[in-house]
Amino acid sequence: MTEQEQDQDATRYDVAAVQDKWRKVWDDLDPFRAADDGSRERRYALTMFPYPSGDLHMGHAEVMALHDVIARYWWQRGYDVLNPIGWDSFGLPAENAAIRRNEHPATYTYANIETQAESFRRYGISFDWSRRLHTSDPGYYRWTQWLFLRFRERGLAYRKFSPVNWCPVDQTVLANEQVIAGHCERCGAEVTKRELSQWYFKVTDYAQRLLDDMAGLQGRWPDRVLAMQRNWIGRSEGAHVDFAVEGREEPVRVYTTRPDTLFGATFMVVAADAKLADELVTDEQRPAFEAYLADTRKASDIDRLATDRPKTGVFLGRYATNPVNGERVPVWAADYVLADYGTGAIMAVPGQDQRDWDFASKFDLPIVRTVQPPGGWEGEAYVGEGPAVNSANDEVSLDGLDVDEAKRTITAYLERHGTGAGAVNFRLRDWLLSRQRFWGCPIPIVHCPDCGEVPVPDDQLPVELPDLRGQDLKPKGTSPLAAAEDWVNVSCPSCGGPAKRDSDTMDTFVDSSWYFLRYCSPHFEDGPFDPEAVRRWMPAEQYVGGVEHAILHLMYSRFFTKVLFDMGMVDFEEPFTALLNQGQVINQGKAMSKSLGNGVDLGEVLDEYGVDATRLTMVFAGPPEDDIDWADLSPAGAVKFLQRAWRLSGDVGSAPGTSPESGDLALRRTTHRTVHEAEQLVDSHRFNVLVARTMELVNATRKAIDSGPGPADPAVREAAEAVTVLLSLVAPYTAEEMWERLGHQPTVARAGWPAVDPALLVQESVTAVVQVQGKVRARLEVSPDVSDADLEAAALADPAVQRALDGRTVRKVIVRAPKLVNIVAS
Numbered sequence: 001m002t003e004q005e006q007d008q009d010a011t012r013y014d015v016a017a018v019q020d021k022w023r024k025v026w027d028d029l030d031p032f033r034a035a036d037d038g039s040r041e042r043r044y045a046l047t048m049f050p051y052p053s054g055d056l057h058m059g060h061a062e063v064m065a066l067h068d069v070i071a072r073y074w075w076q077r078g079y080d081v082l083n084p085i086g087w088d089s090f091g092l093p094a095e096n097a098a099i100r101r102n103e104h105p106a107t108y109t110y111a112n113i114e115t116q117a118e119s120f121r122r123y124g125i126s127f128d129w130s131r132r133l134h135t136s137d138p139g140y141y142r143w144t145q146w147l148f149l150r151f152r153e154r155g156l157a158y159r160k161f162s163p164v165n166w167c168p169v170d171q172t173v174l175a176n177e178q179v180i181a182g183h184c185e186r187c188g189a190e191v192t193k194r195e196l197s198q199w200y201f202k203v204t205d206y207a208q209r210l211l212d213d214m215a216g217l218q219g220r221w222p223d224r225v226l227a228m229q230r231n232w233i234g235r236s237e238g239a240h241v242d243f244a245v246e247g248r249e250e251p252v253r254v255y256t257t258r259p260d261t262l263f264g265a266t267f268m269v270v271a272a273d274a275k276l277a278d279e280l281v282t283d284e285q286r287p288a289f290e291a292y293l294a295d296t297r298k299a300s301d302i303d304r305l306a307t308d309r310p311k312t313g314v315f316l317g318r319y320a321t322n323p324v325n326g327e328r329v330p331v332w333a334a335d336y337v338l339a340d341y342g343t344g345a346i347m348a349v350p351g352q353d354q355r356d357w358d359f360a361s362k363f364d365l366p367i368v369r370t371v372q373p374p375g376g377w378e379g380e381a382y383v384g385e386g387p388a389v390n391s392a393n394d395e396v397s398l399d400g401l402d403v404d405e406a407k408r409t410i411t412a413y414l415e416r417h418g419t420g421a422g423a424v425n426f427r428l429r430d431w432l433l434s435r436q437r438f439w440g441c442p443i444p445i446v447h448c449p450d451c452g453e454v455p456v457p458d459d460q461l462p463v464e465l466p467d468l469r470g471q472d473l474k475p476k477g478t479s480p481l482a483a484a485e486d487w488v489n490v491s492c493p494s495c496g497g498p499a500k501r502d503s504d505t506m507d508t509f510v511d512s513s514w515y516f517l518r519y520c521s522p523h524f525e526d527g528p529f530d531p532e533a534v535r536r537w538m539p540a541e542q543y544v545g546g547v548e549h550a551i552l553h554l555m556y557s558r559f560f561t562k563v564l565f566d567m568g569m570v571d572f573e574e575p576f577t578a579l580l581n582q583g584q585v586i587n588q589g590k591a592m593s594k595s596l597g598n599g600v601d602l603g604e605v606l607d608e609y610g611v612d613a614t615r616l617t618m619v620f621a622g623p624p625e626d627d628i629d630w631a632d633l634s635p636a637g638a639v640k641f642l643q644r645a646w647r648l649s650g651d652v653g654s655a656p657g658t659s660p661e662s663g664d665l666a667l668r669r670t671t672h673r674t675v676h677e678a679e680q681l682v683d684s685h686r687f688n689v690l691v692a693r694t695m696e697l698v699n700a701t702r703k704a705i706d707s708g709p710g711p712a713d714p715a716v717r718e719a720a721e722a723v724t725v726l727l728s729l730v731a732p733y734t735a736e737e738m739w740e741r742l743g744h745q746p747t748v749a750r751a752g753w754p755a756v757d758p759a760l761l762v763q764e765s766v767t768a769v770v771q772v773q774g775k776v777r778a779r780l781e782v783s784p785d786v787s788d789a790d791l792e793a794a795a796l797a798d799p800a801v802q803r804a805l806d807g808r809t810v811r812k813v814i815v816r817a818p819k820l821v822n823i824v825a826s
Contacts, residue, residue, distance in 0.1 A: 047544045049088050051087070058605075072126050083127055124733060163194065168189055214229060225550040241419065256346070267348045272289075277316065440506055510556075649737070671697060767780070811824050
């Protein structure tokens with residue numbers, strides 16, 4: 001075919017028409033519905049389900065294209081694949097939109113879900129639509145409530161009063177991660193603190209297991225995610241130390257990871273917002289303390305822990321006694337200690353802790369070194385290893401001991417005297433799940449004046465949300481549900497007397513901590529999931545999603561799974577065998593933003609270039625975990641490549657089913673090596689290299705058609721069919737059209753992976769480079785198993801090498817068979 005004929009043929013490849021054509025066929029065939037009949041080995045391909053805040057964006061386009069490579073590859077390899085889709089559909093944006101529009105949050109939510117569902121179908125993702133779910137459906141949150149009650153029965157769900165981050169505009173509690181530089185991440189309002197009775201999940205009961213079980217995820221989860229979770233759990237070993245406080249019967253217990261530095265504790269610090277601080281402050285110091293407390297409550301915990309934050313504090317007017325040297329130490333309140341870390345109080349050792357040093361320097365407090373710095377040390381606090389100094393009393397001396405031995409010695413001393421004991425502590429805090437908003441899962445508890453907290457009976461679940469809309473949803477200092485009199489006032493399920501429903505809703509992370517289990521049996525009516533179906537499919541073989549969920553969502557999902565294991569509902573303790581985090585799609589070096597004017601509309605991209613070119617561009621851009629800059633990419637180039645690949649299907653001259661064995665050997669070797677390497681590339685998530693290899697095979701096939709054995713050669717059909725199957729992983733519409741043009745029935749997605757002949761993977765020859773005096777003078781085609789001696793002889797006999805030597809004596813020959821000969825001449 002001439003180039004002119006090719007160009008004319010290319011014009012008949014109508015991208016929009018092809019997409020419309022095959023969408024209808026796929027809808028009829030439903031090729032990606034999991035059979036779940038045991039006929040094939042099962043594989044569960046899971047991607048983090050979206051929030052319906054609008055139509056799909058460029059980030060969705062990337063993660064779904066990457067995820068679909070894996071799911072479609074598994075189908076081609078003969079697995080029965082579960083690849084479900086659903087929506088994380090509760091949340092604050094829908095509620096705020098409903099207030100603005102004077103409508104119910106469901107109107108906004110489900111309209112966006114339908115918009116996204118249509119876009120997903122257009123994008124050609126191989127979802128099993130029969131398993132679709134929405135966490136805001138009563139049929140789903142019925143079981144979220146059921147799980148909450150089971151957790152409560154096990155002592156894992158409880159209420160307590162505690163200071164929480166409070167957004168005065170959104171009128172709701174915020175998690176620490178939702179407070180950015182002291183402001184609400186959603187509305188930008190300055191965050192304050194409130195003391196509220198809140199529901200918690202006792203995640204800390206599982207801290208050690210969450211930590212230990214990461215060993216089994218090593219090599220299958222990204223190292224940075226595991227590191228983030230380890231740091232968040234924050235296990236440390238140390239000791240509890242009791243400090244007697246003047247005017248108080250009970251000593252104050254502190255936790256320290258460095259009991260060996262106790263002789264250097266020259267003051268104590270209590271979290272300003274801890275109850276202990278309010279209890280200890282003297283009447284004389286109370287006005288200063290309360291003013292300081294008001295300022296402290298404006299900062300998030302994350303900001304308070306920042307190492308570069310200026311140190312502030314207030315003296316509480318009390319003194320404690322250091323239990324190892326009897327020194328009288330002042331007790332201060334400060335914001336760099338958190339109320340819920342350990343006991344909310346610390347012993348301050350400025351010689352060995354930089355934050356304590358900064359605090360002591362500012363307030364002119366004593367500094368005593370208890371670890372000898374190395375010679376020439378010119379820093380401030382020394383936190384490294386070294387022998388103990390200034391650490392002795394009449395009974396015990398740590399001086400000269402290394403850190404570990406000093407820790408053991410002083411801990412034993414404290415235990416003998418009843419003033420402390422060895423301890424393990426975790427940075428991980430219990431999960432605050434109460435939210436003072438409407439559009440979330442109601443908490444299934446009734447509060448009765450006589451009976452206290454009463455769970456809603458299982459047969460009365462779900463506790464459904466009332467029909468509130470518009471201004472009824474606007475927060476007024478309490479949950480909108482608390483103002484819904486007809487809903488909140490009920491009879492106590494236990495005594496029948498007047499009572500009130502709990503008016504908080506659950507954090508949406510609760511909904512997403514078990515949705516992957518519901519996918520296994522989304523229509524099951526006798527429990528949150530069918531245990532047998534979960535045993536067949538779980539754990540998910542591959543989970544794909546953003547690294548922004550490395551801590552909260554992934555940690556909470558792991559926690560839920562471990563609790564369900566302990567309840568006997570699942571037979572595994574980790575929900576996701578492997579995890580893949582995609583990078584971010586940016587533009588012009590920055591995150592896409594309306595304010596920056598660098599946003600890219602996915603719908604417009606699809607209209608201009610088509611689905612396949614967009615998907616191909618995303619996959620080819622680089623390793624999945626790397627950020628990709630849309631400004632550097634070329635979807636137009638992807639269009640040209642797909643047209644070039646598509647033309648192959650029209651040029652094949654042999655009939656379907658023709659045996660390739662008599663075909664051109666060189667092209668057959670290229671085809672089989674490409675398919676073989678593609679298997680390894682998908683398994684290692686090197687999808688961009690997979691695309692590159694497919695492009696090379698397209699070029700080799702075109703060369704065979706135009707200037708090689710010709711279009712009728714059976715190897716050309718074999719190569720074109722292999723190209724089609726490989727392309728089906730990233731460009732499903734083009735691949736489907738090619739498959740039909742090659743004479744096959746749909747769908748190519750279920751065609752099966754091309755068989756690889758091991759004999760065709762063996763290289764018949766390799767190229768050996770010959771250098772003379774460091775310059776390449778010849779390239780020889782030799783056997784892969786050529787000996788050093790034979791390769792040397794061939795190199796010295798080569799005419800080009802002889803010319804380069806020009807009669808000079810060969811002094812040395814270095815041979816690295818089969819690829820290199822280096823000749824050194826006099």
